[in-house]
Amino acid sequence: MSAPDEQPELLPGMVRATVKASQAKARATRARTSAAAAVAEVDPVARVLVDVPLAHLDRPFDYAVPATMDEGVRPGVRVKVRFAGQDLDGLVVDRGATSDHPGTLAPLRRLVSAERVLSPEIAALADDLAERYAGSRADVLRLAVPPRHATAEKEPSPPAPPLGELPPAPEGWADHPLAAAYLRHLREGGSPRAVWGAVPGADWPALVAHAAAETYAGGRGVLVCVPDGKDVARLERALVDRLGEGHHVALTAGRGPAARYREFLAVSRGARRIVVGTRAAAFAPVHDLGLVVLWDDGDDLHSEPRAPYPHVRETLLLRAEREGTAVLLGGFARSVEAAYLTRTGWAHDLAPERAALRRAVTVGVAGATEWELDRDPHARTSRMPRRLHESVGRALERGPVLVQTPRLGYATALACERCREPARCGRCRGPLAIGGPTSPPACRWCGTPDEAWACSACGHRGLRAPVLGDARTAEELGRAFPGVRVLTSSGERVLAEVDGAPAIVVATPGAEPVATDGYAAVVLLDTWLLLGRTDLRTEEEALRRWCNAVGLVRPGGEALVVGDPAHPAVQALVRWDPAGFAERESAQRQEAHLPPASRLATITGEPGAVDDAVTLLAAPESAEVLGPVDVGEDECRVVVRVPRAQGPALSAALGELQRVRSARKLDAVRIQVDPVGL
Missing domain, CATH: 1.20.5 (Single alpha-helices involved in coiled-coils or other helix-helix interfaces)
Structure with a gap:
């Protein structure tokens, strides 16, 4: 020191x-x-969409392009800008020579990446969807452009291998008289639009892969959207079988940020021109897009749960209109919206021959026989009548049997055995349920077991289960068919596939596994439960779930419905006429001024906020305001309805409402245009 x-x-x-x-x-x-x-000498102004959630700031802002960034700043790249005292992300949508801003422009802070991740087509689509759903471009672009992954961005995207000779067309298209012409138009570069009804038991992934291959062979790109990852995996295998490896990518949220961004870049760079995926794939920037395919458009998984809540069907149809592409909406069932497209002539009906349907499956309705009714008057309401056991027994000799039941769990609802009074918890008055064969009754709200329960109305201690889940169903079938494998597929344990050996597969709707060679028989239990929902689409949704289950049967198999044979939805299933059922539903909704013949929007939030929104809404003169109605604790909803022709005017009014409320910093409300359910 x-x-x-x-x-x-x-x-x-x-x-x-x-x-x-x-x-x-x-x-x-x-x-x-x-x-x-020092700004760029040529086109020194960059128009940037800044990532801000505020509706009144939903427009491009002008920034000066520094000379040091001149080469890298192009439409579609990511940049950092100074906005409201913060450094925010933005996407460049254009460059120009002048600006309307009278003052000095702030410079771009940083060029995040020179990779062009926003194509002009997707930027225009974002504008269309923001206007259609009364949302903001920033919200749409969060759905369209995945988060950046720097390591994946540095990797090159190798080009697809040369296309070899295609195998022969699968036999399934031969069941549709107009399919040959449709496929020929795809190969020749046309833009046909069709609503396709698949035959039960058809290998629909192979048929979709063939349509994609025909379009791809003609030099154009293909985009296929399906409800979930199981369908993506089936389509990937079908595309590899037809085209070979390296011609397509899959875009799903479950693949992780690095893999998803890598596959997105392969599409954005033009290295891959066939995309298959879930709803996020609807925004894939496919080069030279020639065909968009949507399978099972009625599935609610196609509806985006985040603002502005776009539906994949509407997203793809807007892309088809803007980019002039062919359209194929397919499924075993048919949505009312798809039926409306054929009714108005926007799309053709790609229907199968009746003979092909008769060969594919036989659908019957099970009920108690006269002999059983004589012995037991209550047999009419039997959950598993004698015919069901006979059909399952016969089918097990040929292969696996699928049993669809609508509820997950064991005994999901309990009632008094004598007076049918619902069983309630003595502590919180919640509903009682049984979680397993050895579990005592317990409350579904507070979890308190109640082994000494007694009916509050009659004092009886016996319980019955009016609603049984998949676990109890599997247990009953296991006792009825000893020695037979019983598998369950539901909840967090969903099976993708089962082999062709005899087995009973109990599954909830949407969780049905695919059998290797198809199911020998399909049984639909508790159909009354699906039909008992209070929703605009109750019957349509019930028929869709039944058709998807029956669609897994092998050619020539049988299906058995345990339900009311007089119900229109059950009759449509027995006749296998989902198209006719959708047409009738469409006509009825038109008479009742319901979608798709009209345009609906819901405004949901706190009562005061909803009242303010309705007051500020400058809706068209033809608009009807229905409500408000309570939909939860301190929350209400208003429905605004206009004729379909006034739909764009309603969307514009709702968009202006969002901007006014955002600028005034009023309490938030949730606005949904054409929601899936009410």
Whole structure:
């Protein structure tokens, strides 16, 4: 350590060194500022969509392009900008020579990446969807452009291998008289639009892969959207079988950020022109897009749960209109919206021959026989009548049997055995349920077991289960068919596939696994439960779930429905006429002024906020305001309805409402245009 008298001699040197360092830092800062002040000589203005959620700021903002960024700043790249005192992300949508801003433009802060991730087509689609659903472009672009992954961005995207000779067309298309003409138009570069009804038991992934291959062979790109990952995996295998490896990518949220961004870049760079995926794939920037395919458009998984809540069907139809592509909406069932497209002539009906349907499956309705009714008057309401056991027994000799039951769990609802009074918890009055064969009744709300339950109405201690889940169903079938494998597929344990050996597979709707060679028989239990929902689409949704289950049967198999044979949805299933059922539903909704013949929007939030929104809404004169109605604790909803022709005007009014509320910082409300359910 230095002596105290040496300290004064060191201090002046330290001060001089500090001053020199400060001067050097200041010179470097001035140099950077000077470089940033020099703007590009050609098109010095960049129009940027800033990632802000506020509706009144939903427009491009002009920024100066520094000369140092001139080469990298192009439409579609990511940048950092200074906005409201913060550094925010943005996407460049255009460059120009002049700006409407009268003052000095702030420069771009940083070029995040020179990778063009927003194509002009997707930017225009984002504008269309924001207008259609009364949302903001920023919200749409969060759905369209995945988060950046720098490591994946540095990797090259190798081109697809040369296309070899395609195998012969699968036999399934021969069941549709108009399919040959449709496929020929795809190969020749046409843009036909069709709503396709698949035959039960058809290998629909192979048929979709063939349509994609025909389009791809003609030099155009293909985009296929399906409800979930199981369908994506089946389509990937079908595409590899037809085209070979390396011609397609899959875009799903479950693949992880690096893999998803890598596959997105392969599409954006033009290295891959066939995309299959779930709803996020609807925004894939496919080059030279020639065909968009949507399978099972009635599935609610196609509806985006985040603002502005776009539906994949509407997204793809807007892309088809804007980019002039062919359209194929397919499924075993048919949605009312798809039926509306054929009714208005926007799309053709690609229907199968009736003879092909008769060969594919036989659908029957099970009920109690006269002999059983004579012995037991309550047999009419039997959950598993005698015919069901006979059909399952016969089918097990040929292969696996699928049993669809609508509820997950064991005994999901309990009631008094004598008076049918619902069983309630003595502590919180919640519903009682049984979780397993050895579990006592317990409350579904507070979890309190109640082994000594007694009916509050009649004092009886016996319980019955009016609603049984898949676990109890599997247990009953296991006892009825000893020695037979019983598998369950539901909840968090969903089977993708089962082999062709005899087995009973109990599954909830949407969780049905695919059998290797198809199911020998399909049984639909508790059909009354699906039909008992209170929703605009109750019957349509029930028929869709039944058709999807029956669609897994092998050619020549049988299906058995346990339900009311007089119900229109059950009759449509027995006749296998989902198209006719959708037409009748469409006609009825048109008479009742319901979608798709009209345009609906819901405004949901706190009562005061909803009342303010309705007051500020400048809706068309033809608009009807229904409500408000309570939909939850301190929350209500208003429905606004207009004729379909006034739909764009309603969307414009709702968009302006969002901007006014955002600018005034009013309490938030949730606006949904054409929601899936009410």
